[in-house]
Amino acid sequence: MDVKDINTPGYEIPEEIEGQVAITTLDKIYNWGRSASVWPLMFALACCGIEYICAQASRFDLSRFGMEVTRPSPRQSDLMLVSGTVTKKMMPTIVRLYNQMPEPKYVIAMGSCASGGGPFKEGYNVVSGIDRYIPVDVYIPGCPPTPQALINGLIKLQEKISKQSIKTVRWYQKGEDQASIPVPILGPDLIDPRKIPLIKNHEA
Amino acid sequence: MTTPAPVETLDLSTLLPGFVTTDTRPGYSGWVVDKNHLVEFASKLRDEFGYDLLTSVTGVDYLPDDKMEVVYHAFKTTGGPVLNYKVQVPRQDPIEVPSLVSVYPGVELQEREIWDLFGIIFTGHPDLRRILMWEGFEGHPLRKDWKEAYFEEESKPFKSRWPDGKIVQAENNNKFSDNIAYPAGFDPEKWIPEGEDALYGSLAKYEYTSQDGIKNDHIVVNLGPQHPSTHGVFRVSAVLDGEIIANLKPVMGYLHRNHEKIGERNTFLQNMPYTDRLDYLSSLSNNFGYALTVEKLMNIEVPERAEYIRVIMAELTRITNHCMALGALFNDLGTFFTPLIYLLEERELILDIFEAVTGSRMMCNYFRFGGVARDFPEGILEKIKGLVFERLPKKIDEIDRFMSDNEIIRSRGIGQGILTAEDAIRFSATGPLLRASGVPYDVRRADPYSIYDRFDFDIVVRQNGDIYDRYMVRLEEMRQSVRIIQQAIKGLPVGEFQTGKPQYQVRVPAGESYGRVESPKGELAFYVISTGKPSPWRYHVRAPSFINLTPYGHMCVGQKIADIVAILGSIDIVLGEVDR
Amino acid sequence: MYGKGILKGLGVTLKRYIDTYIDDIRWMGKRYYKSEGIAHRSSKDARGIFTIQYPEEKVPVPEEFRFIPFLVYDDGENGEHILRCTSCGICPKVCPPQCIWITRTTNPATGRPIPDPAEFYIDADICMNCGLCAEYCPFDAIKMDHDYELASFARNILNLQSLSKSASYYEGIRPINATKENRARDAKLAARAAAGVKAE
Numbered sequence: 001m002d003v004k005d006i007n008t009p010g011y012e013i014p015e016e017i018e019g020q021v022a023i024t025t026l027d028k029i030y031n032w033g034r035s036a037s038v039w040p041l042m043f044a045l046a047c048c049g050i051e052y053i054c055a056q057a058s059r060f061d062l063s064r065f066g067m068e069v070t071r072p073s074p075r076q077s078d079l080m081l082v083s084g085t086v087t088k089k090m091m092p093t094i095v096r097l098y099n100q101m102p103e104p105k106y107v108i109a110m111g112s113c114a115s116g117g118g119p120f121k122e123g124y125n126v127v128s129g130i131d132r133y134i135p136v137d138v139y140i141p142g143c144p145p146t147p148q149a150l151i152n153g154l155i156k157l158q159e160k161i162s163k164q165s166i167k168t169v170r171w172y173q174k175g176e177d178q179a180s181i182p183v184p185i186l187g188p189d190l191i192d193p194r195k196i197p198l199i200k201n202h203e204a
Numbered sequence: 205m206t207t208p209a210p211v212e213t214l215d216l217s218t219l220l221p222g223f224v225t226t227d228t229r230p231g232y233s234g235w236v237v238d239k240n241h242l243v244e245f246a247s248k249l250r251d252e253f254g255y256d257l258l259t260s261v262t263g264v265d266y267l268p269d270d271k272m273e274v275v276y277h278a279f280k281t282t283g284g285p286v287l288n289y290k291v292q293v294p295r296q297d298p299i300e301v302p303s304l305v306s307v308y309p310g311v312e313l314q315e316r317e318i319w320d321l322f323g324i325i326f327t328g329h330p331d332l333r334r335i336l337m338w339e340g341f342e343g344h345p346l347r348k349d350w351k352e353a354y355f356e357e358e359s360k361p362f363k364s365r366w367p368d369g370k371i372v373q374a375e376n377n378n379k380f381s382d383n384i385a386y387p388a389g390f391d392p393e394k395w396i397p398e399g400e401d402a403l404y405g406s407l408a409k410y411e412y413t414s415q416d417g418i419k420n421d422h423i424v425v426n427l428g429p430q431h432p433s434t435h436g437v438f439r440v441s442a443v444l445d446g447e448i449i450a451n452l453k454p455v456m457g458y459l460h461r462n463h464e465k466i467g468e469r470n471t472f473l474q475n476m477p478y479t480d481r482l483d484y485l486s487s488l489s490n491n492f493g494y495a496l497t498v499e500k501l502m503n504i505e506v507p508e509r510a511e512y513i514r515v516i517m518a519e520l521t522r523i524t525n526h527c528m529a530l531g532a533l534f535n536d537l538g539t540f541f542t543p544l545i546y547l548l549e550e551r552e553l554i555l556d557i558f559e560a561v562t563g564s565r566m567m568c569n570y571f572r573f574g575g576v577a578r579d580f581p582e583g584i585l586e587k588i589k590g591l592v593f594e595r596l597p598k599k600i601d602e603i604d605r606f607m608s609d610n611e612i613i614r615s616r617g618i619g620q621g622i623l624t625a626e627d628a629i630r631f632s633a634t635g636p637l638l639r640a641s642g643v644p645y646d647v648r649r650a651d652p653y654s655i656y657d658r659f660d661f662d663i664v665v666r667q668n669g670d671i672y673d674r675y676m677v678r679l680e681e682m683r684q685s686v687r688i689i690q691q692a693i694k695g696l697p698v699g700e701f702q703t704g705k706p707q708y709q710v711r712v713p714a715g716e717s718y719g720r721v722e723s724p725k726g727e728l729a730f731y732v733i734s735t736g737k738p739s740p741w742r743y744h745v746r747a748p749s750f751i752n753l754t755p756y757g758h759m760c761v762g763q764k765i766a767d768i769v770a771i772l773g774s775i776d777i778v779l780g781e782v783d784r
Numbered sequence: 785m786y787g788k789g790i791l792k793g794l795g796v797t798l799k800r801y802i803d804t805y806i807d808d809i810r811w812m813g814k815r816y817y818k819s820e821g822i823a824h825r826s827s828k829d830a831r832g833i834f835t836i837q838y839p840e841e842k843v844p845v846p847e848e849f850r851f852i853p854f855l856v857y858d859d860g861e862n863g864e865h866i867l868r869c870t871s872c873g874i875c876p877k878v879c880p881p882q883c884i885w886i887t888r889t890t891n892p893a894t895g896r897p898i899p900d901p902a903e904f905y906i907d908a909d910i911c912m913n914c915g916l917c918a919e920y921c922p923f924d925a926i927k928m929d930h931d932y933e934l935a936s937f938a939r940n941i942l943n944l945q946s947l948s949k950s951a952s953y954y955e956g957i958r959p960i961n962a963t964k965e966n967r968a969r970d971a972k973l974a975a976r977a978a979a980g981v982k983a984e
């Protein structure tokens with residue numbers, strides 16, 4: 001983002017200090033800081049994860065976006081990049097990781113598998129898209145999305161971040177339900193605790 | 205491929221008279237062994253006939269015949285064709301087959317997989333637990349009468365797609381609007397998850413020795429499934445005695461994508477792009493293995509030019525794979541990122557070639573039965589030449605200079621994670637893991653396929669079987685691959701790249717076929733059974749990364765906890781293939 | 785000497801570091817944001833800095849590159865779009881993950897099928913970009929797109945509208961293939977015309 005994008009128009013700044021002073025809104029500066037230092041969780045699931053590694057490496061170099069700091073701990077990360085097939089066996093772990101991430105947090109579903117099940121959707125151990133359990137901010141189609149497609153998605157995320165406002169974001173709301181997502185249980189098949197009443201009443 | 209699968213000329217029926225018979229079904233070969241004499245038969249084969257490498261064990265469900273079968277594929281490490289034998293059991297629970305772990309410890313994980321997916325109990329197995337699914341999962345998915353929640357039809361193409369295709373997302377057909385199904389009368393509130401008791405129970409079974417009479421307590425440490433150095437969603441559960449590993453079990457299945465179940469519904473061609481996603485770092489090797497297997501069944505020839513193109517692409521894949529494997533290993537050893545990034549640069553340049561030839565960087569989907577999908581585009585040969593004649597040899601030397609004398613690599617690599625030659629064979633290890641232990645076994649030489657017998661290259665062997673040697677083997681293999689590609693480019697003939705007209709519905713005669721290639725990770729084989737229908741009856745992948753994990757625990761015991769990751773890196777696994 | 789190996793390694797990194805600047809000077813500003821600079825950085829002579837600064841620079845995609853499929857239409861005389869697709873049903877049959885749905889148009893009067901799709905869906909969240917549909921389509925009607933910048937805030941289900949793209953777009957992204965196919969189609973038409981003349 002350029003200085004002129006940060007400046008809110010309509011205010012007169014004397015010419016001599018134009019380069020040193022910016023008049024802006026809190027929102028803009030807050031979002032600018034956040035969108036330029038999104039720290040992803042170090043977390044690769046499948047084939048798409050390899051393209052993610054390539055995007056991190058020298059040819060595409062995510063550090064140009066301030067995103068090279070992958071954190072092994074969810075407590076320090078802002079972004080969960082779900083890069084690959086989500087299996088039922090892995091699902092409890094992912095939800096737990098998501099719950100451990102502090103707000104503000106974002107989720108990107110990279111590749112068709114994470115977005116909607118992908119080529120393995122019909123499989124018995126595959127979750128039909130990560131958005132069945134955790135909210136997704138950006139979907140990147142492709143199998144796998146090339147590193148450039150991934151960066152395109154990350155830019156989309158930055159766009160989304162820069163449009164948010166402190167007044168309305170969910171993590172500053174009073175009384176807003178901050179309850180974490182219930183962790184699925186591994187039963188005879190994956191059990192989503194939110195669906196227990198439905199499961200209870202089913203007739204096989 | 206020019207000749208059908210070579211049939212073993214040994215007469216084994218006299219070995220255990222009355223209990224061993226030839227498999228006479230049309231299209232099948234090998235021997236059928238009586239289940240009660242299996243262990244005796246296997247030990248005799250190993251000790252008297254030299255079949256010391258049992259590479260693959262898998263199950264087949266013959267639902268119409270009301271039979272289950274366990275199929276074994278054995279080889280000699282001195283080279284030669286396959287010998288397969290089978291055990292047939294009636295399909296009534298409990299289905300029991302004696303375990304071969306006492307003869308070939310390499311079957312340990314594979315037998316667990318068969319128990320998980322087919323529900324065949326291996327009597328005498330030391331640790332028979334589910335491996336890919338979790339304890340408590342309902343049913344054994346690869347049985348033919350087991351249906352998943354999104355089950356639509358027995359085989360593809362599905363009728364709902366055309367001519368009256370109204371888009372319906374699979375979840376909308378399910379009563380929980382998700383990919384789930386439960387047994388009748390299941391009450392989720394009464395469900396007590398089995399958790400990890402079985403795993404921890406099996407871990408505790410180790411010989412506990414306290415030194416100097418001091419009483420030590422042991423702790424269990426879990427790494428993964430989300431751990432940066434486990435190369436994906438892999439989990440290691442280790443029992444520690446201080447800092448020393450007393451026992452260790454790999455835990456997997458976190459990326460189990462049901463390749464085999466889906467593969468039995470796909471048509472033969474539709475499986476090709478799915479093989480890309482097995483070992484996603486070396487998709488062209490997977491294509492190669494699968495194409496060979498089906499071509500064997502179809503008994504078709506591949507044109508000269510296509511053979512050369514195949515070899516060039518497969519060897520380029522080996523280089524890309526080793527770039528990634530070595531880079532990751534360096535990371536695990538403590539030389540962070542710089543060498544990995546240098547290697548990834550070379551990988552990127554080769555991926556550019558893949559993208560230009562096949563259309564995708566990673567998921568190449570390039571091989572077809574009887575050839576390849578399309579010819580080399582114009583100008584690509586120049587690019588490959590530039591790489592293999594000029595750039596790559598220099599860059600491999602650079603990595604050699606960069607890392608081989610590095611004190612970090614040497615002190616963490618030499619003498620660590622040793623696997624002796626005997627152990628490597630016993631545990632069915634293949635690929636660089638086996639060759640670093642001093643066994644010169646390479647499928648390209650031991651049982652040549654395609655046109656590998658025409659090229660001049662060395663099989664890289666090192667003697668110590670430690671982490672450093674595995675690194676050196678991979679490095680040297682990159683040089684050999686460059687050598688092969690150089691020869692292949694010089695010999696590349698003009699001509700067709702595909703036999704006959706491209707077809708999307710191939711006719712595959714009934715029978716079984718075991719086709720194997722030397723993938724960068726080891727012996728990659730496909731076991732395909734056709735019944736003459738458009739889709740295979742059984743589609744099994746003998747995944748090298750999965751089976752190479754069998755000796756993992758053995759290699760780690762006695763090492764420090766920090767070596768868990770280094771040893772794993774030196775095995776070189778890809779989770780897409782481990783879990784399939 | 786202990787540490788010699790590390791020093792040797794540091795020499796390698798130092799050389800790489802210097803290479804960047806040597807090449808920067810040699811290329812005199814043409815190295816970045818210019819197509820020849822990008823081509824050089826992806827060639828066998830690449831050394832020093834290797835980064836392609838997406839989105840300002842882009843790695844050029846090769847002709848065969850495949851992403852999500854699209855449907856090709858020709859422009860009719862009055863500017864209408866004539867889809868090449870005849871809804872023959874080969875692509876939903878070859879599609880490995882079965883992500884294509886086609887409804888065939890039927891003539892309301894006779895109830896007979898018309899070779900034209902009434903509806904065409906691709907679930908991009910199942911598609912595995914394998915390219916088999918494009919490979920086996922006998923009418924060159926479905927092709928793999930080059931556009932990979934598709935990230936969105938919602939799931940992607942593509943319908944007839946969003947799938948259709950013009951033949952000139954197709955010729956733009958795959959010039960070599962398109963020429964080859966056009967020539968083959970023309971030859972076939974000519975042959976059929978010749979045969980038709982004979983039959984009459």
Ligand code: SF4
Pocket residue numbers: 046047048049083084085110111112113114118119142143144145481912
């Ligand atoms: S979307 Fe494709 S590339 Fe990505 S994880 Fe799924 S199968 Fe692999």
